[in-house]
Amino acid sequence: MDIIPEPDGPLEEEDIFTSAPLRLTVDLGALAENWRDMDRRSGKARAAAVVKADAYGMGIEDAGEALYRAGARDFFVASVDEGVTLRHYAPDARIFVLAGIWPGTERRFFQNDLVPVVSSEEQLAFWMAVLADYGDYPCVLHVDTGFNRLGLGMEEALALVDDVSRPASFAPVLVMSHLACADDPQSPMNKEQLNLFRQVAAAYEGIDASLSASAGIFLGEDYHFDVTRPGITLYGGQAVNGMANPMRPVASAQARIVQIRHVKAGQSVSYGRALRLERDSRLAVVAAGYADGYMRSQSNGGVPLRQVVPKPGQGFVAGHRVPVAGRITMDLTIFDITDVPEHDVKAGDYVELFGHNIPVDEAAEAAGTIGYEMLTHLGLRYARAYIEE
Ligand SMILES: *Cc1c(COP(=O)(O)O)cnc(C)c1O
Numbered sequence: 001m002d003i004i005p006e007p008d009g010p011l012e013e014e015d016i017f018t019s020a021p022l023r024l025t026v027d028l029g030a031l032a033e034n035w036r037d038m039d040r041r042s043g044k045a046r047a048a049a050v051v052k053a054d055a056y057g058m059g060i061e062d063a064g065e066a067l068y069r070a071g072a073r074d075f076f077v078a079s080v081d082e083g084v085t086l087r088h089y090a091p092d093a094r095i096f097v098l099a100g101i102w103p104g105t106e107r108r109f110f111q112n113d114l115v116p117v118v119s120s121e122e123q124l125a126f127w128m129a130v131l132a133d134y135g136d137y138p139c140v141l142h143v144d145t146g147f148n149r150l151g152l153g154m155e156e157a158l159a160l161v162d163d164v165s166r167p168a169s170f171a172p173v174l175v176m177s178h179l180a181c182a183d184d185p186q187s188p189m190n191k192e193q194l195n196l197f198r199q200v201a202a203a204y205e206g207i208d209a210s211l212s213a214s215a216g217i218f219l220g221e222d223y224h225f226d227v228t229r230p231g232i233t234l235y236g237g238q239a240v241n242g243m244a245n246p247m248r249p250v251a252s253a254q255a256r257i258v259q260i261r262h263v264k265a266g267q268s269v270s271y272g273r274a275l276r277l278e279r280d281s282r283l284a285v286v287a288a289g290y291a292d293g294y295m296r297s298q299s300n301g302g303v304p305l306r307q308v309v310p311k312p313g314q315g316f317v318a319g320h321r322v323p324v325a326g327r328i329t330m331d332l333t334i335f336d337i338t339d340v341p342e343h344d345v346k347a348g349d350y351v352e353l354f355g356h357n358i359p360v361d362e363a364a365e366a367a368g369t370i371g372y373e374m375l376t377h378l379g380l381r382y383a384r385a386y387i388e389e
Contacts, residue, residue, distance in 0.1 A: 013385075020383030021256045021287035025355070026058050029388040030248035031234060032070035037247070038230040039071070041217050045224035048074035050213070050231030052082060052098065057375040058235055058251060062386045065089040067234070076117075076229055080105050083114040096140050096174070098150075106130050110137070115173070117142050119150040124160075131169045138173040141204075145177040145196040146189065154196060161203045174227060175204045182215035182223075183241045190219055201225060214239035237371035238361040245359065251375060252355025253382070255288035257317075257347050258332070269334055270326030274302020281325075281338045284317070286351050289331040293377030294353055298367040299327040300336075305368045313366040316357035318344040324366075 017023055039047035049072040055063035060082060064075070068090040076096045077083045083095045094115060100123045101109060101116035109116055118124050119142035127139060141160075144151025152160070157175070160166065177197045181187035194211070201209035208226040214233040216223045218240050233239050236250040261283050269275045269283065290296040297305040298313030300323060306312070312324040315335045325336040337345055354363040354374065364374040 017383045017385045021258070022292060022382050023254050023350070024378060024382040024384045025252040025254075026062065026384060026386050027248070027250050027252075027389050028062060028066040028386055030236065030250045031058070031063060031066050034234045034236060034247050034250065035067050035070045035072055035230070038214070038217060038228070038233050042228040042230075043221050043224050045210075045226050045228050046074070047217075047228045047230055048072065048076055048096075048210070049234060050076045050229050051086060052076065052078035052231070053376045054082075056231060056235045056237075056372065057378045059384065059386070060085055061089055063235075068093060074227060076231075080108050080114065084108060084112050087112045087114070094138075094173075098142075100142075100150075101127060101130075106134075110134065115140060117150075117176070118172075119144075119152060121152065121156060124152065124156075128167055128170060131167050134169070136169045136171055138171055140174040140176055141172045143175060143177045143197070143200050145193040145200070147178050147180045147193075149178070151177060154200070157200055158203050172204065172207055174208045174210055175200055176210040176227075176229075178213065179211065179216045179223075182212065182219060183239060185219060185240065190216075190223075194222060197225075218243070232372055235375060236360065237375065238359075245361065249356055249359065251360065253288075253353040253378070254350040254355070255286040255292075255294075255315075255333070255353055257284045257345070257349050257351060258287050259285045260337070260345070260347055261285070268326070270299075270329065272302045272327060275300050275326040277325075279338065281336055282340075282342070283325055284322070284335045284337045284345065284351065286315070286333050286335060287331065288333055288353060289329050291330045292379045292381055293374065294328060294333055295367040295369070295374075295377070296328045297369070298324060298363065300324045302327050309366060309368045311366055313353075313363055314358055315351040315353055316355075317349060317351045320344075321358070322351070 049067040054060050064086045073093045096115045115138050117140040142151045143157040181189040210227040212223045212228045214230045233247050236247045238245040288294045300312035314321045320340045322335040325334045354360040361371040364371045
């Protein structure tokens with residue numbers, strides 16, 4: 001017999017998850033296995049773990065702790081805030097802050113043992129001034145080899161090596177750069193950046209060097225240096241275009257069917273009557289919309305991107321793939337479930353938006369984007385369960 005909880009008794013997390021309209025399952029076992037996999041693929045180099053943007057939307061607390069337990073001891077975050085949070089879950093790890101250091105934040109770096117990634121002349125000048133007061137403290141030098149985002153120029157970086165004016169306490173522990181085209185193994189850009197970075201690594205001999213994020217690791221040993229920086233692959237996403245994805249899925253997103261409706265051929269669905277039904281149809285209205293990162297651009301009809309990406313998004317329910325019907329709205333998405341046998345699906349069931357059956361990269365592609373964006377746009381309404389399979 002079911003036990004009915006006290007009306008004002010505390011709800012267990014599990015109950016909240018079971019009854020949630022929108023839920024995200026994060027498999028920490030798969031996350032740990034993916035990190036070990038990338039560490040192995042990194043050969044003699046050791047793999048760090050990139051956990052910026054709340055660990056690609058998975059939750060930096062749980063993901064950070066799981067990666068630490070898996071053996072990761074080098075972490076990259078984007079911001080100081082992320083570093084401060086992560087510190088609780090990775091007590092003796094090295095935490096590198098990609099956004100670097102700004103005046104006013106140095107105390108938080110020192111107090112939480114965070115290492116700044118210095119990537120411009122201004123940051124370098126500021127950091128030198130800070131060090132003159134503070135004394136020995138590690139940093140990372142980010143050198144731009146053609147990406148033209150962050151990083152010191154090649155000349156500045158090479159000149160710095162024997163710059164006698166730098167304070168004795170200036171102690172870079174890592175030099176790094178970032179590849180622009182590693183997702184395309186054929187791109188000549190990879191070799192060009194590799195050759196430039198080799199000069200940097202040679203000039204900073206004795207200091208660890210790091211060039212590759214997830215995709216670069218697949219380019220082979222030449223690209224590994226001492227430390228690799230996998231991010232997306234840890235979370236099960238695809239790094240290299242056109243290659244079968246070898247990673248385990250980590251995130252599974254599901255939305256509840258709020259209502260099933262029977263609609264006659266010739267009727268239209270959702271905003272703008274963008275989709276006209278060609279047959280009598282059964283439609284499932286589910287509790288996820290673009291406010292939950294189920295992007296409007298994967299609608300079926302009436303969104304300009306549909307001319308670029310020919311297929312609408314698909315959900316998965318009762319063993320069937322089901323296409324999005326009409327436009328995705330803020331809180332709700334409609335799926336065409338006409339081809340699913342009627343007794344197999346009812347209101348209250350869940351449709352998988354992505355996960356084991358619909359790879360996150362496939363959902364992203366239908367939206368005209370990449371798995372990275374899908375994962376980091378999940379929004380605040382998901383109930384989350386962290387499991388270990
Ligand atoms: C985000 C990022 C990474 C991780 O990239 P993935 O493609 O997710 O593996 C590594 N290095 C830098 C500098 C980054 O900004």
